[in-house]
């Protein structure tokens with residue numbers, strides 16, 4: 190008994206058998222039902238998507254002995270002959286081997302005679318784009334005035350090579366690539382009929398190999414069955430078709446997204462030990478990250494993704510841990526690695542380095558989040574929590590924390606720790622839930638700051654001077670101001686007139702009679718708040734450092750730095766920010 194390949198054995202015999210081309214079969218059915226059947230059809234589309242099968246079904250529909258019908262009986266002798274390919278009135282011509290004008294002349298001579306047994310003489314010309322120009326011209330004459338008993342069905346994978354004069358005389362049908370789930374379900378139907386044990390995953394692998402072509406998918410299935418017999422294991426399929434096991438790809442994605450560097454490297458080792466190509470594995474990872482990114486971005490991917498429901502579920506769960514921006518960064522790294530692997534001698538090393546980089550990537554901070562944090566920073570309020578999951582890696586040490594906690598001394602920098610304290614605490618507040626009780630300095634600083642602002646509003650010169658002096662003691666009814674020995678401020682503020690002025694301003698501001706005392710200092714005090722101008726420049730430095738850090742972590746900036754192999758020279762605030770601030 191001769192073996193009939195699956196593609197022939199399971200060739201669709203009715204329009205309802207035709208998978209994935211419902212738009213074609215529906216239109217043809219309507220035309221037949223309505224009695225408006227064109228005399229020439231052009232079926233275009235990739236190979237193995239059902240063009241020739243449709244041509245035969247259409248021929249049967251036109252010639253079936255049970256009458257012009259959308260559902261040919263497949264039992265009458267005409268139907269059976271067409272199925273077998275030996276009907277006397279249906280001519281299947283291979284355009285690739287009958288390309289000459291003589292072949293077409295012969296065809297034209299043939300056309301003159303009425304069909305011998307059926308309603309129509311039907312000419313199916315496959316790969317019609319292969320005809321020579323002369324052959325097309327000879328064909329054109331026939332197409333212009335075809336006898337009523339003749340129908341043409343042309344099929345081609347390359348419609349752009351068919352002359353427009355021919356195209357315009359045909360009713361054109363574009364056959365689509367068949368979606369993966371449709372192919373899988375057809376394969377499932379066929380293997381069940383054949384009594385073969387095989388998992389859906391293995392069928393997905395087979396269908397993927399077919400790349401949208403039912404015929405290619407069935408040929409691949411033939412190959413698998415020839416190798417495995419009636420019980421097909423997933424591993425056999427992967428090994429036979431040379432594709433990377435889906436589990437390895439999923440595990441690879443998972444390791445990266447969970448920042449599991451060791452796990453990711455172990456996957457690479459497994460890929461290597463199975464003898465898979467590193468480049469192919471990398472391409473599969475790219476494809477999978479694309480899937481996750483699309484899934485994450487659109488939610489309901491519809492036809493955008495060719496995945497089974499089980500795979501969709503798995504990928505949705507995987508993607509829950511990452512933002513779209515993060516996925517894009519992962520993709521960028523993988524694409525770069527893939528290009529490098531293509532030309533490099535150390536594919537495993539390149540892939541490993543790429544995966545390490547991906548698994549150690551800190552999550553991207555959304556721009557809105559960043560802006561909100563900057564705003565909060567400027568206003569001095571508590572920072573909003575990050576919108577994203579906690580970063581897996583410890584953040585870089587913050588500059589303010591590097592300052593020694595308490596350094597006694599008379600040199601000017603000694604004031605830094607005290608000064609930095611309230612500012613440095615700000616970025617951490619979102620982490621420590623209860624806010625630390627405000628220190629005496631901090632609240633004193635606020636009182637002092639408010640007072641200086643009030644003075645500045647009424648007496649700008651005096652207020653300006655106050656910005657340069659130290660609030661030694663700020664309490665109810667008491668205001669002690671420290672000025673450095675020999676400073677201009679000391680001379681100015683010790684003037685009794687100025688002190689009286691300050692007293693009345695303080696009483697106005699604080700609402701109670703206030704003692705004002707101006708003392709001379711030999712050095713900046715270590716136990717008092719800094720001057721407002723010192724505080725401002727420290728805050729500026731801190732804000733710049735924060736800006737720089739956020740900029741460095743921004744995916745766009747990171748990508749630009751990587752792209753140009755450069756470094757960040759300077760981080761500047763936008764002009765309108767500066768204007769709003771001052």
Ligand SMILES: [Zn+2]
Nearest residue numbers: 253262265268
């Ligand atoms: Zn029939």
